[in-house]
Amino acid sequence: MKSKDAFEEPVSECDDAIHRLYYFMDGALTEDKRVQIKKHLDACPPCLRVYDFEEELRQVIANHCQETVPEGLRERVAAAIEEEAKKSLHRSKAKERREARQEAQGNAS
Numbered sequence: 001m002k003s004k005d006a007f008e009e010p011v012s013e014c015d016d017a018i019h020r021l022y023y024f025m026d027g028a029l030t031e032d033k034r035v036q037i038k039k040h041l042d043a044c045p046p047c048l049r050v051y052d053f054e055e056e057l058r059q060v061i062a063n064h065c066q067e068t069v070p071e072g073l074r075e076r077v078a079a080a081i082e083e084e085a086k087k088s089l090h091r092s093k094a095k096e097r098r099e100a101r102q103e104a105q106g107n108a109s
């Protein structure tokens with residue numbers, strides 16, 4: 001009996017599909033293999049989740065390389081940097097004031 005029932009060895013089916021996902025996304029597979037993996041993804045939610053995650057990750061990386069950072073993210077990063085700058089400015093101002101006070105006290109006595 002040579003029938004390859006996908007449900008007989010679900011684990012190796014999934015391993016195979018996930019192993020090929022990278023080639024799949026690179027478009028490095030033959031049409032036959034692509035159809036095979038698409039079928040598996042349709043039938044196997046866990047593998048589809050892996051695929052979705054990888055695909056999303058690739059999108060993020062692709063966007064990053066094109067330097068098209070989403071507007072919301074850029075604002076958040078800018079705000080965080082500004083916040084840090086304010087903090088360090090505040091710290092150095094406080095230090096200045098402390099030093100000035102010490103100097104004044106030193107002069108008074």
Ligand SMILES: [Zn+2]
Nearest residue numbers: 013014044047
């Ligand atoms: Zn699977």
